[in-house]
Amino acid sequence: MGLDIRVPIGALFSLLGALLAVYGLAGGRALAGNIDLWWGLVLAGFGAAMLLLAWRAR
C-alpha cells in the first residue's frame, strides 16, 4: 500500500516519548512518588524499535 505502518507508529511514539521524557525531566519532583520521565523513555524506546524494524524491512 506504499506506506509501512511501522514508520508512522515509530515516528509518533518516538516523538511522544521524547516530549514526555523531557517534560518529566524538567518537572521533576512536582510531577512525581516520575511517570512522565520513565514512561516517556519506554515510549521512545518502543518508537525507536519500530523505526528500526521498518528500516530493516525496507
Next chain:
Amino acid sequence: MHPKAIDWIIMGTYFAFVLGIGAALKRSMRTSTDFFLSGRSMPAWITGLAFISANLGAQEVIGMAASGAKYGMATSQFYWVGAIPAMVFLGVFMMPFYYGSRARSVPEYLRLRFDEKTRGLNAITFAVMTVFSSGISLYALALLLRLLLGWDFNASIALSALIVLVYILLGGLTSAIYNEVLQFFLIVFGFAPLVLIGLKDVGGWHGLVTGLHAVARSQGFEPRAWLSTWGVMGSPRDNPMGVDWFSMAMGLGFVLSFGYWCTDFLVVQRALAADSMDSARRTPLIAAVPKMLFPFLVILPGMIAIAATVHGGASGLTLPRKADGQLNYDMVVPLMLGKYFPSGMLGLGLTALMASFMTGMAGNVTAFNTVWTYDIYQAYIRRDASDAHYLTVGRLATVVGIGLSVAAAYLTNRFSNIMDLLQLLFAFVNAPLFATFLLGMFWKRTSGHGAFAGLLAGTAAAAVHHGLTLPAGRTPGIKGGWIAVMHLYPSQMAQNFWTAIYAFAVCLLVTLAVSLATRPRPEKELVGLVYSLTPRERTSERRWYRRPALLGACVLAAAVALNVMFW
C-alpha cells in the same frame, strides 16, 4: 481535569499523524477493492491488531472498567469465554469460506450460499445498525469531552466527525486499519501506567485482594466473589452478575459471542483485507492473544477503583455517586486519569480515550460504506456500472454515513429512550444469526428459504421471550414483560443470555425444518461455501505458528489456563 500545554501538544500530535496517514494513502486508492478491502494486501499482524482494535471502542474502555468495578473478575468472561473460542472458530473453520469464496462482505457470502432475500435482510439490518452504533460512539465522545474538558457538545461532535470523515475519505479501509493499529498501541501505552500506579495505590496485588474481599462482604457475597469467575457461578445469587454457569457458557460463550465475532462484518472485514488465505485465517488467532490479556488493562482499573473506594487507598481515590445514591461506575477511567496522571501523561491518557471513540466510529463507517455500495447499491440500484463509479459511490457513502452518525448522535441526545428501543431491536436481529451461518457452512442441505425463515423466526422468538420475561426489580416496558410477565430473571444480563439462547434454538429448528421441506442448491454451486464440499488446505508443512489449527489450539489452551487461574 485541567490539561496543560504539553497535554494539548500530545493530542494535537496524535491527530496530525492520524490525518497524515490518510493523506499518505490517498494516492493508493485507485480501485473500489483498494478503498473497501485495502486491495486485499495487508499482512496478518496488521489485520490481527486491527481486528481487535475495531472492537476496542468506547464501550470496551469505559464500559469494561465500569463492569470491573461492578462485577469484578467475572467481567473477564466477556473475553475468555465470550470472545476467544469464537475467534478461534472463525480463524480455523469459517475464514476459508469467507475469504475463499472471494465474497467482499458477509452479506455477499449469504447471497452466494443462500439467496438474494437472505442477503438483503442481513445487509439492510447491518447497515442501519452500523450508523446507529457509530452515532452512539460519537454521542458518548461528545458527552465525555464536555464532562472532562468542558467542551461544547456541538463543537465536539463536529470536530470528531470531521477528523474521521477526512481520514476515511482519503485512505478508505487502509486508513481505518492503519489508525486502528496506531490506536491499539496508544491504548496499551496510555492505560498500562494507570494499572501500575493504581496497584501501587491499593498496596499491590495483595492489597487489591484484601480490598476486593471487603467489597464482596459489604454487598453480602462470599469474599472471593469479586476475584472469581466460574467459582461463584453455581447460582445467580452467588455472584454480582446474577447469572448461572449454563447461561454464561451457552448464552454468552456460544450464542452471543459466536454471533458477534463470526458473523459481524465490522470485524470480519479486517480479515478480508488480508493478503492471503493464510493471513486471513491467522488474523483472528493473532488478535486473540492480546484480547485474552486485555482484562488486565481494561477491567483491572475498575477493580482497583472499587477496592480503593470501599477499602481505601494511599491517594484517597473514591468513586463519585449519582443522584440516586448509587456509585457512578462509568467514572472509573476518567477519575483515575485525573487522579493518577500528571500533565503529560494526562495528555496521553486522554488521547487514548478519544482515539478509542473515534476508532469505534470509523470501524462502523467503513463497514457501512462497503455494505451500502456492494450489497445495496450494486445489488438493487445500479448493477453493471464501472469500478470507478462504485469507488465514487463508496466515497459518497462515507460522507452520508458520517452525516447519519451525527444525526444519530443528536437523536440519542434528545430521545435516549428511542435509542434504547433501537438497540433492543438490533439485539433481537443479531441473536439468531450464528445458527444460520453454522447450518449454512456445515450442512449442505440448508436452503435459502430455510435460512430466511429461520432468521425471521429467531428474531420473533427473541422478541417474544423478551416480552414475556422481566429482570427482578424492574417494571414492565423496555426492560421486558411488555406482553405479560411469565418469568422473572435474577438480572438483566441473565435475561439477555436466555433471550439469545431461545432465539438461536428457534432459528436452528425452523431452518432445519424449512430446509428439509424445500429444495437445496445444487452441490456444484456450493463448492468453497460448505465444509463438506470444499477441499482442505494443506498446512502440515508450515511452521507451527503458521498453522491455524495448531495456533488455535495454543490460544484455547492459554484461555483455559486463565480460566483455571481465576476460577
